[in-house]
Amino acid sequence: xxxxxxxxxxxxxxxxxxxxxxxxxxxxxxxxxxxxxxxxxxxxxxxxxxxxxxxxxxxxxxxxxxxxxxxxxxxxxxxxxxxxxxxxxxxxxxxxxxxxxxxxxxxxxxxxxxxxxxxxxxxxxxxxxxxxxxxxxxxxxxxxxxxxxxxxxxxxxxxxxxxxxxxxxxxxxxxxxxxxxxxxxxxxxxxxxxxxxxxxxxxxxxxxxxxxxxxxxxxxxxxxxxxxxxxxxxxxxxxxxxxxxxxxxxxxxxxxxxxxxxxxxxxxxxxxxxxxxxxxxxxxxxxxxxxxxxxxxxxxxxxxxxxxxx
Amino acid sequence: xxxxxxxxxxxxxxxxxxxxxxxxxxxxxxxxxxxxxxxxxxxxxxxxxxxxxxxxxxxxxxxxxxxxxxxxxxxxxxxxxxxxxxxxxxxxxxxxxxxxxxxxxxxxxxxxxxxxxxxxxxxxxxxxxxxxxxxxxxxxxxxxxxxxxxxxxxxxxxxxxxxxxxxxxxxxxxxxxxxxxxxxxxxxxxxxxxxxxxx
Numbered sequence: 001x002x003x004x005x006x007x008x009x010x011x012x013x014x015x016x017x018x019x020x021x022x023x024x025x026x027x028x029x030x031x032x033x034x035x036x037x038x039x040x041x042x043x044x045x046x047x048x049x050x051x052x053x054x055x056x057x058x059x060x061x062x063x064x065x066x067x068x069x070x071x072x073x074x075x076x077x078x079x080x081x082x083x084x085x086x087x088x089x090x091x092x093x094x095x096x097x098x099x100x101x102x103x104x105x106x107x108x109x110x111x112x113x114x115x116x117x118x119x120x121x122x123x124x125x126x127x128x129x130x131x132x133x134x135x136x137x138x139x140x141x142x143x144x145x146x147x148x149x150x151x152x153x154x155x156x157x158x159x160x161x162x163x164x165x166x167x168x169x170x171x172x173x174x175x176x177x178x179x180x181x182x183x184x185x186x187x188x189x190x191x192x193x194x195x196x197x198x199x200x201x202x203x204x205x206x207x208x209x210x211x212x213x214x215x216x217x218x219x220x221x222x223x224x225x226x227x228x229x230x231x232x233x234x235x236x237x238x239x240x241x242x243x244x245x246x247x248x249x250x251x252x253x254x255x256x257x258x259x260x261x262x263x264x265x266x267x268x269x270x271x272x273x274x275x276x277x278x279x280x281x282x283x284x285x286x287x288x289x290x291x292x293x294x295x296x297x298x299x300x301x302x303x304x305x306x307x308x309x310x
Numbered sequence: 311x312x313x314x315x316x317x318x319x320x321x322x323x324x325x326x327x328x329x330x331x332x333x334x335x336x337x338x339x340x341x342x343x344x345x346x347x348x349x350x351x352x353x354x355x356x357x358x359x360x361x362x363x364x365x366x367x368x369x370x371x372x373x374x375x376x377x378x379x380x381x382x383x384x385x386x387x388x389x390x391x392x393x394x395x396x397x398x399x400x401x402x403x404x405x406x407x408x409x410x411x412x413x414x415x416x417x418x419x420x421x422x423x424x425x426x427x428x429x430x431x432x433x434x435x436x437x438x439x440x441x442x443x444x445x446x447x448x449x450x451x452x453x454x455x456x457x458x459x460x461x462x463x464x465x466x467x468x469x470x471x472x473x474x475x476x477x478x479x480x481x482x483x484x485x486x487x488x489x490x491x492x493x494x495x496x497x498x499x500x501x502x503x504x505x506x507x508x509x
Contacts, residue, residue: 011325012318012321012322012325013322013325013326013329013420013472013473014471014472014473016318016322016420016472017419017420017471017472018419018472020418020419020420020438021416021417021418021419021439022418023418024416024417024418025416025417025418028417116418116438118417118418122441124417124441124442125417125441126417126440126441126455127417127418127438127439127440127441127457128437128438128440128457129418129420129437129438129457155457156457156486158440158457158485158486158487159485
């Protein structure tokens with residue numbers, strides 16, 4: 001067939017198309033392929049000089065991890081640390097200065113913003129295109145990590161894309177894609193959350209999470225108790241167990257105590273206690289308001305690091 | 311809100327209408343007997359239709375439809391490895407589609423699939439080039455893999471770029487991704503089939 005002008009579409013569409021391709025190319029310069037599982041490789045991002053970030057569940061080994069750099073060069077990475085709660089892993093490679101990802105502030109995104117998911121499930125980059133479908137605030141992963149902002153995507157995160165970046169229309173990295181973190185629906189951990197986890201992994205080899213050692217369940221308070229103690233909420237948390245030797249045990253918390261407040265915030269669901277704990281830096285104390293035998297007491301608990309000694 | 315905020319989105323939307331108009335004139339529906347149907351591309355302006363081999367079983371009675379009319383068609387050639395078939399359909403005509411060189415495609419470029427998925431006529435779907443799958447020996451593009459939503463009935467239809475140039479022929483869905491035969495392979499198939507007949 002002889003070439004002739006199709007003439008169906010004009011500049012705006014063609015311009016967008018070439019910008020999207022340029023964005024993928026730009027992002028691709030910082031995306032590596034990680035060969036640490038059966039089937040196809042997963043993706044990783046050169047986050048800082050010599051540091052790769054990826055999705056922890058896709059890296060099934062802890063010793064030498066084979067990595068293919070954007071230019072096609074093969075290198076061996078070592079594991080710096082993992083955080084199962086955010087499913088992030090940090091890997092170290094010799095030198096990758098020229099491949100460090102350009103990042104963008106995910107805070108500027110809105111529902112409807114155009115985005116691309118980019119991965120390297122082999123030697124070449126691959127892409128999918130869509131929009132931000134929702135921006136979740138204060139989301140908690142099923143393993144307990146709280147993430148201030150999580151991006152939900154109207155695009156497909158294909159096999160091998162986990163650990164790769166979500167990029168904006170200019171190719172700047174907004175965060176790390178993960179198809180396992182939210183049980184099937186693809187989500188993106190924003191760059192700021194990745195940075196926080198990465199800092200902890202570099203400093204301590206893992207992410208420290210505060211632990212007090214109680215199990216609690218919601219309990220309804222009678223109207224007379226609410227009125228008598230001038231409580232803000234008619235639901236509180238009943239302590240059903242206290243771990244031996246835990247910070248709560250040392251502070252004198254007893255089974256049967258009813259937790260009303262932590263650091264001034266009322267507690268009505270178990271996640272409220274987790275939220276209060278997340279706000280306490282390791283080493284500082286948490287003030288608990290406890291209802292015991294009809295009187296309100298104040299107890300101070302100093303959380304320890306959940307992972308310590310493991 | 312300022313109207314200019316939506317300027318390029320509106321321009322893009324009108325570009326899409328233009329693309330859809332072009333493609334509507336460039337395709338037919340291909341029906342084989344009482345079984346399902348696929349999409350075909352009117353080739354070379356008139357008289358020829360290219361579709362997937364799996365849309366036109368050997369020995370089946372073929373009809374191609376467009377403008378509400380159904381006309382008879384005969385298979386001239388098959389290429390089972392590339393899942394292609396060339397049909398003679400004397401009374402159909404449509405616009406010439408420009409070809410896109412698969413070597414110039416980049417991941418992330420916009421692509422559009424047009425066809426009759428699940429019997430819904432003249433449907434347009436937008437996506438991006440996901441990857442180019444190459445032949446292990448020759449390194450030549452073997453399949454164009456696109457992040458675009460296809461369904462049965464899209465088979466044999468065109469995948470085009472943002473300027474309406476033919477990128478490939480949609481042939482299958484693998485792991486949710488659309489897989490198309492590159493336009494250059496289709497063109498070679500048609501040229502060979504016609505020269506064989508002329509000889």
